[in-house]
Amino acid sequence: MKIFFSELYFELKKNRGAMIGIIFILVCLLIALFAPLIAPHNPTEVFPEALRLPPSFIEGGRKGFFLGTDDIGRDILSRLIYGSRISLSVGFSVVIISLIVGTFLGVLSGFYGGIIDRIIMRITDLIMSLPSILFAIVIVAVLGPGITNAIVAVSIVAVPNFIRIIRSQVMVEKNRQYVLAARLFGAGNFRIMFVEILPNCMAPLIVQASLGFSDGILNCAALGFLGLGAQAPMSEWGTMLSDARSFIESSPWMVTLPGACILLTVLSFNLLGDGLRDALDPRLKKQN
Amino acid sequence: MKTPLLSVKDLNIYFHSDNVQRPIHAIRDLSFSIMEGEMLGVVGESGSGKSITNLALMGLLGESAKISAMECKFNNKNLLSLTQSQWQSVRGGEIAMIFQDPMTALNPFLTVEFQLVEVILAHNSDKLNKRQAIDKALDLLNQVGISSPKERLKSYPFELSGGMAQRVMIAMAISTNPKLLIADEPTTALDVTIQKQILTLIKELQIKKNMAVILVTHDLGVVSEFSERTQVMYAGEIIESGSTHQIINHPRHPYTLGLLSSRPGAIARNAKTLLPSIGGIVPAFHQRPNGCQFNPRCQFVKADCQNHQIEFIEGSRCLYPLSVALERSST
Amino acid sequence: MNELLSVENLHKHYEIKKLFHSSRQLKAINDISFHLSKNENLGIVGESGCGKSTLAKVLTKLENKTSGEIEINGKKIDLVDKNEFHSLIQMVFQDPYQSLNPRKKALDIIADPLVINTQLSGDERKNKVIEMMKKVGLREEFASRYPHHFSGGQRQRLGIARALMLHPKILILDEPVSALDVSIQAQVLNLLLELQQEFQLSYIFISHDLSVIQHMSDRILVMYLGRIVEYGSRDEIFNKPLHPYTKILLESAPKTNREKISHHVLNGELPSALNLPKGCAFAPRCPIASDQCKHEVPELKNIHNRDVACFNA
Numbered sequence: 064m065k066i067f068f069s070e071l072y073f074e075l076k077k078n079r080g081a082m083i084g085i086i087f088i089l090v091c092l093l094i095a096l097f098a099p100l101i102a103p104h105n106p107t108e109v110f111p112e113a114l115r116l117p118p119s120f121i122e123g124g125r126k127g128f129f130l131g132t133d134d135i136g137r138d139i140l141s142r143l144i145y146g147s148r149i150s151l152s153v154g155f156s157v158v159i160i161s162l163i164v165g166t167f168l169g170v171l172s173g174f175y176g177g178i179i180d181r182i183i184m185r186i187t188d189l190i191m192s193l194p195s196i197l198f199a200i201v202i203v204a205v206l207g208p209g210i211t212n213a214i215v216a217v218s219i220v221a222v223p224n225f226i227r228i229i230r231s232q233v234m235v236e237k238n239r240q241y242v243l244a245a246r247l248f249g250a251g252n253f254r255i256m257f258v259e260i261l262p263n264c265m266a267p268l269i270v271q272a273s274l275g276f277s278d279g280i281l282n283c284a285a286l287g288f289l290g291l292g293a294q295a296p297m298s299e300w301g302t303m304l305s306d307a308r309s310f311i312e313s314s315p316w317m318v319t320l321p322g323a324c325i326l327l328t329v330l331s332f333n334l335l336g337d338g339l340r341d342a343l344d345p346r347l348k349k350q351n
Numbered sequence: 352m353k354t355p356l357l358s359v360k361d362l363n364i365y366f367h368s369d370n371v372q373r374p375i376h377a378i379r380d381l382s383f384s385i386m387e388g389e390m391l392g393v394v395g396e397s398g399s400g401k402s403i404t405n406l407a408l409m410g411l412l413g414e415s416a417k418i419s420a421m422e423c424k425f426n427n428k429n430l431l432s433l434t435q436s437q438w439q440s441v442r443g444g445e446i447a448m449i450f451q452d453p454m455t456a457l458n459p460f461l462t463v464e465f466q467l468v469e470v471i472l473a474h475n476s477d478k479l480n481k482r483q484a485i486d487k488a489l490d491l492l493n494q495v496g497i498s499s500p501k502e503r504l505k506s507y508p509f510e511l512s513g514g515m516a517q518r519v520m521i522a523m524a525i526s527t528n529p530k531l532l533i534a535d536e537p538t539t540a541l542d543v544t545i546q547k548q549i550l551t552l553i554k555e556l557q558i559k560k561n562m563a564v565i566l567v568t569h570d571l572g573v574v575s576e577f578s579e580r581t582q583v584m585y586a587g588e589i590i591e592s593g594s595t596h597q598i599i600n601h602p603r604h605p606y607t608l609g610l611l612s613s614r615p616g617a618i619a620r621n622a623k624t625l626l627p628s629i630g631g632i633v634p635a636f637h638q639r640p641n642g643c644q645f646n647p648r649c650q651f652v653k654a655d656c657q658n659h660q661i662e663f664i665e666g667s668r669c670l671y672p673l674s675v676a677l678e679r680s681s682t
Numbered sequence: 683m684n685e686l687l688s689v690e691n692l693h694k695h696y697e698i699k700k701l702f703h704s705s706r707q708l709k710a711i712n713d714i715s716f717h718l719s720k721n722e723n724l725g726i727v728g729e730s731g732c733g734k735s736t737l738a739k740v741l742t743k744l745e746n747k748t749s750g751e752i753e754i755n756g757k758k759i760d761l762v763d764k765n766e767f768h769s770l771i772q773m774v775f776q777d778p779y780q781s782l783n784p785r786k787k788a789l790d791i792i793a794d795p796l797v798i799n800t801q802l803s804g805d806e807r808k809n810k811v812i813e814m815m816k817k818v819g820l821r822e823e824f825a826s827r828y829p830h831h832f833s834g835g836q837r838q839r840l841g842i843a844r845a846l847m848l849h850p851k852i853l854i855l856d857e858p859v860s861a862l863d864v865s866i867q868a869q870v871l872n873l874l875l876e877l878q879q880e881f882q883l884s885y886i887f888i889s890h891d892l893s894v895i896q897h898m899s900d901r902i903l904v905m906y907l908g909r910i911v912e913y914g915s916r917d918e919i920f921n922k923p924l925h926p927y928t929k930i931l932l933e934s935a936p937k938t939n940r941e942k943i944s945h946h947v948l949n950g951e952l953p954s955a956l957n958l959p960k961g962c963a964f965a966p967r968c969p970i971a972s973d974q975c976k977h978e979v980p981e982l983k984n985i986h987n988r989d990v991a992c993f994n995a
Contacts, residue, residue: 240781248795249768262785396863512951542729544948547934551947572936599938613868615897628868632833
C-alpha cells in the first residue's frame with residue numbers, strides 16, 4: 064500500500080490541476096479544524112447594529128466584519144469558516160457511508176453473480192432511474208428535514224455509483240489466476256473477496272471517492288438551499304445561500320460568497336478526482 | 352558477388368527518456384545482411400533486442416528512438432533517410448511482417464475478407480477493383496493452405512483458431528509480394544503440430560516466391576530445422592553468426608553453448624538429471640555490464656572479459672571463443 | 683502399495699446451454715484412468731484444448747468431477763478433510779505474472795497458505811517463509827518486495843515456494859516453464875528436481891513441450907480431446923511411440939539434430955470438443971485411419987508395455 068501511494072503522489076505531482084485541488088482542500092481542512100481560532104466572531108452571534116453590511120474593503124463596510132454581515136447581523140466570514148466544517152464533514156460522512164455500503168454490495172454482486180447480483184443491480188437501477196437530487200428530496204421528505212437525514216439521503220443516492228464500479232472491477236479480477244491460487248490452499252469466499260480481490264480494485268474506488276466527496280457536498284448544499292438540510296441557526300453554505308437569495312439585488316455579496324465557497328470546494332475535489340483518474344488509469348500508465 | 356537485399360552495418364539504437372539522464376543504448380553495433388530469397392534465423396531471449404531491431408527495420412520505432420548506422424540499405428534504398436510517405440510503400444509493400452500473437456494483430460470487429468481486401472487495395476499496384484481484390488484474397492487464402500477459403504473470408508477473427516489466424520496474417524503479408532518477410536516469433540503461441548504446419552508454410556512460400564525471410568525465435572530447434580544461416584543475439588548485440596549447422600554443432604560463443612546444452616529432453620540424457628543451466632538473467636537495458644555483455648553469467652569468464660569492449664571477429668563476439676568442437680548429443 | 687493417487691474412469695462434462703438450442707455436452711475429460719506413486723513423475727502431454735488443464739482443476743478440486751473415482755493417499759477425494767487435502771496436493775500455475783496477487787508482498791503471498799491452514803504466529807510464519815525462500819533460491823531481502831519487482835523466473839520461484847508451504851505430497855505443475863525464457867527454463871527445471879529430492883514430492887507435469895516432459899517424467903500420458911491415446915513409461919513412449927498421434931507429436935517438436943528432423947506435417951487442426959467425430963477422435967487427421975476408426979471408438983489396450991487407444995497400432 065505504501066508503495067501504491069508514493070507512486071500515486073509521483074504521478075499526481077505532474078498534474079497541475081490536481082495539485083491546486085489538493086492544496087485548496089488542505090487549506091479548507093485546516094480552516095475547518097481551527098475554525099474557533101480563526102473566526103473573528105461566533106457564527107451565531109447577532110450584531111443588531113450591523114445589518115447587511117458590505118465587506119470591509121468596499122465602501123460602507125466596517126472594520127470588524129471583513130466579508131460583511133447578513134440580514135440579521137451575523138458575521139459572514141465566521142459563518143463561512145464554520146460552514147466549511149459542516150460541508151467537509153458532510154462530504155466525508157457521505158463518502159464513508161456510501162463507500163462502505165457500496166463496496167460491500169458491489170463485491171458481493173460481482174463475486175457471486177446470479178440471483179444476488181440481480182437483486183442488487185435492480186435496486187441500483189431503481190435508484191439511478193431518478194435524478195439523484197429528486198430522490199434525495201423524497202428520502203428527506205420521508206425522514207424529515209435535518210442535517211443527519213440529509214447525509215443519509217445523499218449517501219443512499221451515492222451508493223449505486225460505488226456498487227457499479229466495484230462490481231465491474233470484481234468481475235474482471237475474480238477470473239484471474241491468483242484467485243484460483245488462493246482457492247487452492249483453501250481460502251474462503253470472504254477472504255478471497257476482501258483480502259485478495261478488493262485491494263486490486265482500489266484505483267477506481269479512490270477516484271470515485273474523491274468525486275463522491277464533491278457530489279456529497281453539492282447535494283447537501285442543495286438540500287440545505289431547499290430548506291431540507293441543515294436548519295437555522297447552523298451556518299451551512301447551502302442554507303446561507305437560500306437565506307440570502309431575497310437580497311440578491313441589494314446585497315449581492317451575501318449570495319456570492321457562500322456560492323463561491325461551494326463552487327471552489329467542489330471544483331477542487333473534481334480536479335483531484337480527474338487527476339487521480341489519470342494517474343491510476345492502467346491504460347495511460349507506461350510500462351517500465 | 353551479388354549485392355545483398357538488406358545490409359545493415361553498425362546499427363545503433365538509443366532511447367531517450369525523461370527519467371534517465373543517459374540515453375539507453377539498446378542496440379549496439381549490429382551488422383548483418385540477407386540475400387534475396389534467403390532465410391535468416393535470429394535467436395534471442397526476451398531483452399536481447401531482436402524485436403527492437405525488427406521494428407527499426409519496419410520504420411516503426413517511435414520518436415524517442417535515435418537510430419544511427421554506417422549503412423542500412425534495403426534494395427538500394429537507404430532506410431534511414433526515407434520520408435513517411437516513402438516508408439508507406441516500403442512497409443507492408445516490400446517489407447512485410449507477421450507477429451507472435453495473430454489474434455491481437457487482427458481487428459476483432461472486421462471480417463477476414465474486409466481486412467485482406469483493405470491490405471490488397473492499400474498497396475494496389477495492379478489497379479484492381481473490389482471484385483478482383485476479393486478474388487485475389489481467395490487466391491491468397493488458398494496459397495496459405497486454408498481449407499474452404501470462401502467460408503473463411505466471411506469469418507471474424509474470433510471464429511478462427513490460432514493457427515488459422517496466423518495463416519491469415521501470412522496471407523496479408525504476402526499479398527504485396529514482399530521481398531522481405533520478418534516473422535517475429537510466429538509460432539510461439541501455437542501448439543507443436545500447428546507450429547510445424549506454419550513454419551513449413553513459411554518455408555514453402557520463401558522458396559516459391561523467392562522471398563527473403565528473417566525468422567525470429569527463441570528456440571534453437573526452430574532455426575536448425577528451417578534456416579540456412581543463423582545469428583544469436585544477446586543484450587542488444589549479435590554475439591554469434593554463421594551457418595546454422597556450424598552454430599548448432601560447433602558453437603563458438605559460451606552463450607550459444609549454454610542455450611544448446613540447457614535444452615531439456617536430449618534422448619541420451621537420463622530423465623530427472625540436472626540440466627547444465629546458465630545462471631542469472633539477461634541484463635535489463637539500464638543495467639548492462641561493462642566489457643562482454645555475457646561475462647557475469649559466463650562459465651569461462653576471464654579477468655579481461657570485464658574491461659574490454661569485445662569486437663565481433665570471425666563469427667563471434669567473444670575474447671576466448673570455444674575452439675574445440677564440443678561433442679554434443681541432441682535430439 | 684505406495685500409490686499416492688489413483689484415478690479411475692474419470693469424466694468431466696460441461697453442459698453448454700444456448701438460447702433456443704437444446705443443451706449440449708462438452709466432454710472435457712472422457713474416461714481417464716491413471717495412477718501416481720511416491721517420488722514418481724507423471725507427464726501429461728497434449729495440445730491446447732485436449733483437457734489437460736481441466737484435469738488439473740478436477741484433481742485439485744477447483745472443479746467437481748462428473749463421474750469416476752479419485753483416490754488420494756488411499757482415501758476417496760470427497761472424503762478427505764479440507765485442511766488435509768490442501769496439504770496433500772498443490773499446484774503451480776503457468777503464468778507467473780497472473781498467479782501472484784500484484785498488491786501483496788512476496789512474504790504475504792508465500793505466507794498465505796499458513797495463515798489459512800495453521801495457527802502459527804506471525805514470527806513463526808515469517809521464519810518458515812524465509813526458510814522456504816532460501817530453498818527456492820530467493821534472497822531473504824526479497825520478502826518485502828511486490829511481484830512486479832521480480833523477473834519471470836523469480837516469480838515462478840515464488841509460486842513454487844507458495845505451493846510447497848504446506849508440504850504437499852503431490853505437486854501439479856501446469857506448464858511451469860513455458861512462459862519463461864530458454865535460459866531460465868533450465869534453472870527452474872533444475873530447482874524442481876532438487877526440491878523433489880528434498881521434499882519427497884511426486885509431480886504431475888503438464889506441458890505441451892515434449893522435451894520438457896521427456897526430461898522430467900518417469901511415465902507419460904498423451905491426451906487428445908479428453909481421452910488417453912497412449913500411456914506408458916517415458917522410454918517406451920519416446921523410443922517407440924505406437925499411436926500415430928504420439929508419433930506425429932514427437933516428430934513435430936523442433937530439434938537441433940538435423941538427422942532426426944522429419945518433414946512429416948500433421949494436417950488439420952483439433953476439432954471442436956462439442957462436435958466430436960463418431961469414431962476415434964483422431965481419425966480425421968490420422969494418416970493411417972481405416973474404416974473401423976471412423977465408426978468405433980478404440981479402447982485402451984496393452985501392447986508392448988504401454989496402453990494405446992488405436993486399432994492399427
